[in-house]
């Protein structure tokens with residue numbers, strides 16, 4: 001099919017992942033938040049390493065831990081979704097495959113995020 | 128066929144950047160590649176975080192299985208790799224944030240920072256695992 005778009009319109013089409021600089025900015029904002037949150041996550045793994053089931057659950061149920069770990073999960077997943085979109089846009093040139101991979105990327109993030117948050121809430125609410 | 132603006136029929140061929148393989152590897156370039164690889168590895172590493180959390184929310188047996196696998200020697204190797212990837216990506220990410228403000232872009236500073244990212248990530252990974260074995264002991 002003939003391309004009826006002007007070059008300007010194509011530029012305004014926001015690039016190959018359709019997000020323009022929104023992606024770039026989103027990765028920056030999440031990066032800033034992830035510096036302290038990753039340090040927290042590393043600390044948490046150290047603090048629970050080798051602890052048993054009940055001890056680990058008690059730790060994860062603490063509101064401060066649960067909230068910070070929940071934030072780490074949500075912000076990491078947002079960050080890695082945008083990051084992976086950038087990788088896909090860089091290496092995948094066929095429109096069909098690109099759409100499929102962008103979709104799988106979103107599903108992956110939603111499934112991993114859903115599982116983590118459900119587990120965290122279940123532990124925090126004592127289930 | 129690819130339908131990018133570089134190859135779209137009827138358009139003048141656009142200049143493409145030369146392929147990666149013709150460049151001599153230099154530290155900044157290697158660290159840029161490693162930043163992307165560690166980002167990709169951490170992406171899939173989040174599956175381990177999900178497994179650990181879901182196991183802890185399911186039952187003592189499920190948690191024991193996750194801990195058994197992650198505590199095996201191969202599990203520990205993977206976790207050491209995960210730790211290194213996170214430290215490296217975190218330091219590399221801070222380098223990106225610094226560049227975004229316009230600092231440290233000149234060649235020599237950038238090269239020094241590339242080496243510092245690598246050395247820092249290795250040192251922090253070592254410290255993390257010393258702490259793990261001290262706490263775990």
Ligand code: HEM
Pocket residue numbers: 027028031032034035038076079080082083084086087162163164165166167169170173213216217218219220221223224
């Ligand atoms: C587990 C946590 C993390 C995951 C799964 C993750 C994942 C990713 C992925 C997949 C990318 C795309 C890579 C690329 O485009 O080359 C990326 C890029 C990036 N990440 Fe992370 N990341 C994490 C933590 C962090 C942290 C803690 C920082 C701290 C500053 C950070 C800073 C960045 C930056 C600045 C970029 C953009 C790099 C560029 O523009 O080339 N990330 N991340």
